[in-house]
């Protein structure tokens with residue numbers, strides 16, 4: 001099969017890149033390993049007797065500062081599906097009690113430290129270095145660090161502070177934070193349906209060669225796609241492996257990045273079977289899970305759902321015991337269970353220099369790289385990277 005561009009990986013990075021390429025007039029094919037597009041946009045649906053219920057197994061919140069994403073949402077006619085998130089608290093589980101973040105903070109320490117926000121720059125500092133000075137060392141260690149670790153489901157003390165939370169221009173007419181009527185995966189489905197992109201699911205790419213100046217991309221099923229331009233939108237570890245034989249230097253540079261696995265278990269329970277108060281998420285310091293993200297932000301009449309994001313290496317039995325214990329329910333009250341593993345980048349201070357070198361190596365090549373390991377792992381960072389790679393492609397032609 002012949003295309004101008006073949007994109008490997010159908011998460012939001014690959015989908016947005018495929019969208020931009022097709023809009024620019026390139027015949028675009030996207031190959032995704034899983035049986036549906038979305039990657040970390042994963043909102044599986046449970047159909048019970050009385051309702052249809054979805055649960056976010058990965059990303060759950062978008063913001064009005066996600067301008068590039070919003071442009072795509074508008075173009076895919078999905079704007080009317082934007083819905084608000086109910087204001088329920090992000091909680092900390094301490095001594096079997098749920099506390100709000102604010103009640104866990106030492107206000108005196110925070111007030112003493114907060115003026116540093118006006119003088120301290122994030123650039124070159126780690127999350128630990130920056131936020132310890134903004135809220136105080138004890139507040140950071142005892143409270144805030146656990147919330148930060150819950151964002152990419154891994155320890156974040158050594159993350160670059162300027163890549164964790166970014167201030168971006170906002171679209172004031174859009175809700176500050178929001179989701180979609182059928183969950184965030186509806187964005188992935190809408191982009192995959194958009195005109196000009198051929199999406200093939202259940203197609204794991206296993207080999208890439210260069211033949212007669214074109215890329216030959218082979219899937220596990222034995223199908224070969226031919227493209228003038230190759231775009232990789234898989235986690236850095238996979239992109240590194242796929243490029244080893246054709247771009248050893250780039251593969252080597254990608255191979256220097258670290259990534260972490262997140263083992264997520266989602267459970268659906270009947271509303272009447274659980275007495276836990278509504279929460280946006282439960283964060284339990286020093287536990288075997290980083291966070292349990294709840295569907296209470298979009299309440300349902302019959303069901304509640306929780307996605308527990310575990311540290312890797314726990315057994316199924318241990319995970320289930322912890323879930324039932326935290327939720328205060330017996331295992332037979334779980335009406336549906338989902339399991340998924342996501343890969344998240346472990347960025348470090350100095351990542352900007354890594355990025356500059358990578359972009360230098362890609363210069364002039366018809367090889368595009370996107371993903372959540374460039375400017376940051378927020379959805380908008382992924383879409384922004386895809387936009388800039390599509391702009392580079394247009395200049396190459």
Ligand SMILES: Cc1cc2nc3c(=O)[nH]c(=O)nc-3n(C[C@H](O)[C@H](O)[C@H](O)COP(=O)(O)OP(=O)(O)OC[C@H]3O[C@@H](n4cnc5c(N)ncnc54)[C@H](O)[C@@H]3O)c2cc1C
Nearest residue numbers: 009011012013033039040058059060061204205371372379
């Ligand atoms: C639990 C969790 C919660 C998050 N919450 C938020 C949030 O609320 N807001 C926010 O802004 N960000 C959030 N993020 C971050 C954001 O969702 C991710 O960074 C982003 O979705 C990653 O998109 P991606 O396309 O780069 O990677 P992925 O979504 O990982 O997509 C990569 C795709 O490549 C496919 N693939 C891999 N190997 C192959 C192969 N060989 N051949 C073909 N396909 C392949 C995979 O199946 C996958 O679909 C969250 C992330 C996680 C994990």
